[in-house]
Amino acid sequence: MVKREKNNEKRTALLKATLSLVNNNGFHDAPMSKIAKLTGVSPATIYLYFDSKQDLINQLYVEVKASFCECAFNEYDESLPIKKGFEIIWKNIAHYKFKNIEEAVFLSQCDNTPMIDETSKEEGLKHLQPLIDLWERGKTEKIIKPISSYLLYAYTIYPLAFLMNMQKKDKNQLDENCLENAFQAAWDSIRI
Amino acid sequence: MVKREKNNEKRTALLKATLSLVNNNGFHDAPMSKIAKLTGVSPATIYLYFDSKQDLINQLYVEVKASFCECAFNEYDESLPIKKGFEIIWKNIAHYKFKNIEEAVFLSQCDNTPMIDETSKEEGLKHLQPLIDLWERGKTEKIIKPISSYLLYAYTIYPLAFLMNMQKKDKNQLDENCLENAFQAAWDSIRI
């Protein structure tokens, strides 16, 4: 739903405030009034940029997911060897999750909750195709186990969400060494 | 908070209705009025069994988590060899998550959301100690990688949550073969 082109700053500020509130209070305690107050605008102004609260949260999800996926394939090249290509994507994702911890926590909350429309969720998932392609290539080259992409994702990418949540709670500090161990575990779980 | 001893059925029915509503609608769209209606009682009746909505959801979380952890260590014995002991616990957990998919989805929603009090969350986490002990034993016996328990959990148990969510959306059917692959991936990621 396209509304305004002008003053994208305000729109971005609204998205940012929403992210912060949903992260800290949960969707059930992130009312429009608080979003407006935190942004420094009137509640009515939100409706110049978004159709509804649901529209706001859906757009936020899709945009954060897009920025995540864009980051994931930075410097990735399909001609790279399987393991090297996987390592680049994996580390891109890992770095995103620990540099942009608020965004990552938000995504994990969305992915485990019915708060986002199913259609928006599917839209957000499409951008990961190059990783799935890489895995398929790895399977035919007998480098990666011949198991479903869901399994491969569950054991390589998904664990990062847990580590990140622990990181946020200061339960597990993630240094370079820990990251290397994590990558090794991911790779060991799927390599033949 | 101890309230009534009598008529535990109604209390259980309230918990069950809450679980179902939160799962399908999210916490933000599971009002007391709907919980009451689904249970077939008056809204006021809820407050004979629980202090508040927050108390209701906290108690639900703690009890579901407890039943999950109880199931996890069924037939487990500390004298078992590392791999066998791990396999038993892992498969217990896997079976719980796929036999009690509603409960498991609920737990994953709670664990990724600020909807549960932090104290209740910590209470729920305590019961997993035997698994951590097993891992420690595995490390000293040089069977399991010398990495933190958070990493071990992230790569062996946490992935099941993803598989289960996919299962619920009918995206990934989990047969016995897939389960075996999943266990192998889990073990491969942490064994030396």
Next chain:
DNA sequence: ACTAAAAGAATGAACGTTCATTCTTTAAAT
């Protein structure tokens, strides 16, 4: 065993508050 009184459960209606959203007015930009 029967009845009356007390206690415990449960209720629907109503409370004050807060919600998402809209209406009306003002300020700013063109």
Next chain:
DNA sequence: ATTTAAAGAATGAACGTTCATTCTTTTAGT
């Protein structure tokens, strides 16, 4: 002068919770 952006006030609906009251069960007195 006209249009657009923003604001604040206002809206009905819905929220969590409590209220006064009524059923239902238990207790006690005969």
